[in-house]
Amino acid sequence: MAGTLKEPSGQDVHVLGAKTHYQAIRGSHVDERDWLADQAYCPILAQHHIAHVGVMRAESPFEVTRHNQSGTFMLSCFAGSGLVLVDGSWHRIQAGEACLLPPFVMNSLRCEESTPWHFSWVRYLESREVNPVVSAHSPLSGKFAPAPMQRAIQGLHAETQSTNSPAMMQLWVDLLQSYVSRFAQPYQSDSRLYKVWSAVEQNPGKAWTLVELAAISSVSEEHLRRLCRKELGRSPIQQVTFLRMQKASQLLASGDDKIEVIAREVGYQNPFTFSTAFKKWVGWRPSEHRSLSGKK
Template sequence: MATHPDISVETHRLGDDSAQTLVRAEQCDALAAHHIAHVAVVDAAVPYTMVRTHLSGAFMQVCLAGEGCTLLDGRWSVHRPGRVSFSPAHVRHAFHCVPGTRWRLAWVRFMPSSPHSVDGAMAPTITPFDGRVLEHAILGLAAEMAAAADPGTCAVWVDVIERYVARILAPLQREPRLVTLWNAVRADLARDWNVAEMAAIATTSEEHLRRLCQQRLGRSPGRQLATIRMAHAAHLLATGDLKVEVIARLVGYVNPFAFSNTFKRVTGFRPSEYRLRPRGTRHDGEEDGH
């Protein structure tokens, strides 16, 4: 069984047996134009570990070979080949290698200004996707940057990356019944929602709504509701100065203690602790490439 790292402490541990190919927006104008902070392909082994307690921009990660562990929605998931994970901005995010297994992965880190990073754009998820073409596009961009760095050629590689990002993320947002439902929920988070009301908005039965959410989002309607509420609360804590009690009411919690407990379960921090964390000054929020 994998031993998970302390997720309350910022960690960047590459290790001597791991290597990464990375391109940053500071190096590539085409990435900056698409609001992508950086892209990377990593071939990793223990002790490779990343923990980010303040993810300022959304993060998409594809497992290419081997396996590792990724923290999503406050829980650890085994990340295997052909699976892509998405972590929205303002959440706790972590991943690490497991003993005896190499892990090859590709990632795309979005700037806070990206449409993928805005509040409510996406919920944490892990879903099937073959990321090999995305891997080749990132490596192609890196090779061009290391050679002529021709702006037109770089723009072509970045366009391929952006198209595959859209191909990964768009299906998660295309189920019209769920889009209608979660748009309605986000517009009224303070409401005391129940599954019957949500199923009515989605024009489906409660049981079918549960199946749809599990298939598309990997979680129940109730857990999706809590995830959206905590993501919006994290956004409010990170970007404003409203009192915790006010934020609790805005996201549907009459009892601030219940809100605090749920927030800690999802993010690993009490709301007051979350607000006091240092905030990155770079557009990607990091110094090390994640």
């Protein structure tokens, strides 16, 4: 945890600062936002629903906040450190670590004073009708070797500036997608964790305890804590809350049940307590989430 910091305001923020430098590649030629307008273009990125990728060397006052991020964002740090806001809390990401910021919630990035932050990123463009890169089994953060992804982005950028060969660009893009996918699904082969979260997904309204979760995984409570911290960047109980918020988000976006009914379905008997928790994790209240999803 990064300590006590101010919360983002109600508006999106995009502050790069004079000391921040980056190299990006767009997946669409119609993306004409100021900071992307003069960057390289590779249409093959769109095959994987990638909006843009890049390498950034950021310094304070760098800060970016998106209140309704429209796609998964993966960040891999190769030098220094910075802060990300996700799951309602600030987390420090440093060299040799990566994080996954999910779509359709509030996410924020920020440099700390006098601390440079060098990272590469892959940003997706996703819809609520398809499964995003981030799943119930994806980590918030974790160890990650940053050099291969960084070099793949730099290789793709070099190709767009030279021969612009579709075959070569396809290889670089497929490689990037593989790096993201491998980080996003770290424990598919670990049946212990798979069994635990499958059970929670099937019954999110149950008052799960660490003892029960450990029993399902057939490991000790402390071992389960270590596994979750290593693979997901969350404690077991935080992961239960994450799965509940995911389920609630789906129900709010796709159904017409009252908020108090949805609250009970995901384990909250008090709608106010549910609303407070939802705002902390997602960035706005359940009624606002339903409105943004097009439901009335």
